[in-house]
Amino acid sequence: MSGPRTPPAVAARHPNLRRALGPMAPALLLLTVFFAGPIGWTFYAAFTDSALTGPGAADTMFVGFDNFTQLFSDPRFWDSVLLTVVFVFFSAIVGQNLLGLFLALVMRGRARAARGAVGAIVVAAWVIPEIVAGYVWFAFLSDDGTLNSLLRGLGLEGTSWLVMTPMLAVILANVWRGTAFSMLVYSAALSEVPTDLLEAASVDGAGPLRRLWHIVLPLIKRTMVSNLMLVTLQTLSLFTLIFVMTAGGPGTKSQTLPLYMYEQAFKLFQIGYGTAVALVLLSIGAVAGLVYVRVLKVEV
């Protein structure tokens, strides 16, 4: 704790820093080369007409804000933004986050066997690779898939779920896959809530909802913010699951920003334009993070 003194030089304030820098140098170097490097390059490329083929590939030129002007006047970009917001809101904020909290609450204080069974099932969805999860859902929802077979068994008519309800399909798949993460985070937080507080409240006549609202939630508020932030950022950049299930289609009905970015950069080879989309995606993530910190008014 430095206190309210005049701030001396960083190295002087932390005499160990210089000595620590030596062993840290390789790690710092690697981080600079492989992490800061690409990010810096993205910033640069977003303001050029860099392309994999065509005139932009021969002499890449600095084009100022052209990519962004073009981006913001492209209705498909705004459609993608809207789809991304819908996807993040329903699959991450509502789906994963609330369902995870609910599962964690329900599992608290249950018998160990029940907890283990539910936990294993939920976590299994989380540990399988994303591409496998995508394929599992594709196989479940496709025309000749499990769901339609089940419906036919019940005498009902199925439909082409991935074509008729693409957003619902990818949202469900992402909730299914990501809930385990939120559940684990909340389970850990709930175990820190002192039981004597809850018992005291219930002696005072507080029902379960009241105890949740007035005791549990305020105590795990910080965890909630961290969790919301993590699932939002994870979901914002989600690519594989959607790509495998619908590839952004039909048409552009499930084309969120990462898929739009992929199409521009790697199918149409417009690297400059694609990186501009990446920067926008990055800023949306940053804004979302700020909003969480502000709205919930807690320090993280």
Place this chain on the structure above:
Amino acid sequence: MKKLAACLAVAAIAATACGEGSGNGSDDRTVKVVHLDFGGGDPTADWLQRAKKQYEKENPGKTVKLQPITGGVEDYYGQVARMQQSPSTAPDVVLEDSSTIEADAQAGHLLPLDDRLKQWKDWDRFEDAAKTATRAQDGKTYGVLMASDVRALWYNKKLLKDAGVTIPWKPESWGEVLDAARAVKDKGAADVVPLNIYASKAAGEGTSMQGFEMLLYGTGDTLYDEQAKKWVPKSKGFDDALAFYDTVFSEQLGPSPQQALSGELPNTVNEKMLPEGGLAIALDGSWLPRAWEGDGWPEWQDTMGIAPMPTQDGQEPGATSMSGGFSLAIGKKSGNPDGGWDFLTTALDKANTAWVNTRGNLTTVREDVAASAGYAERNASVAPLTELLKVTHFRPALPDYPKVSAEIQAAVESVATGQSEPDEAAETYRKNVTAIVGADQVK
């Protein structure tokens, strides 16, 4: 500090290793050839193997390194474009789609071949259309075409006959194509798809070329006005072609929505639906028989018929087709262009060209191969398909074409899935294409 130095050294070595690991160490003893492995009985890989053996025998001590890339055509373009970025990965010889030559020439990925072609006696054997196909707007030639292809209607004689359609079938307008499909839907088995026309972004260029452009170029309108040197972002033909798609999919004459949107559909049509009698009419490429012959379905000649795709109302010349073709080109950053050229001329000499054209059921672009014994007689499809070269069209070979093509695919898919009406999709296309090529580049 010793430790630090060691770590840095390790990092440096790792970085160099990364740089060279994917490189080829191109020298004048090795020729690196990058090509697409199409799969599905395509003979390209075997053809290059043959050429490799011959080249290595004729040039002792030199080797050819073949680097096949598997996947879709669009993935291949992207991979090659990335390899072309640096001398350590750039190919010496590359299998290059003639439609990407303009873009890659402008990008500085390809070496002009004019001086070498002047000295190559075989070059006179190539048809003029083939020479034009690999010439960029700067007047230089960047590749040598290995073959061309055409597109037409493949139909199952039995399924059409059962539906009451006269065989041999020769539709004279779009209306007659649709009537035959309706007849199959009404009178045929329930699990038979009457007509396939590619309609998805996933099928990529297949949707643009085998599908939409086969319609558009039969209306009298085009994508690009060669005289005025301007794109045509809006035309009646464009609207009518989208309306054709609307009819096919709203009357359920085509494959199911999920099938239509699958990137696997081209293979499914070729290897499953047509051989198993699950599809009556397919608007598709001339290469289909190579999979059938490879998969042991020699009877396809009795089952399948070929009809030229008619123009919209039967207007002159009565039929239409689209053509493209792959060529061999030399990378500009190649470390061994002379070896590359020697390999190119070996692979594209008369004997090897004849071999790959025959095996792939491709339309040859060499006069001497066309006249050679065994070329025309090999199967029943050669004569009618070769006939189509008289009415065929080429895509505008411009750097913006891939982006325009992506807009076509988006427009077609949105109509086929019912996401938008044809006139809405046409308006979106007009707006987007105008934005892509620039307002001064459209009519």
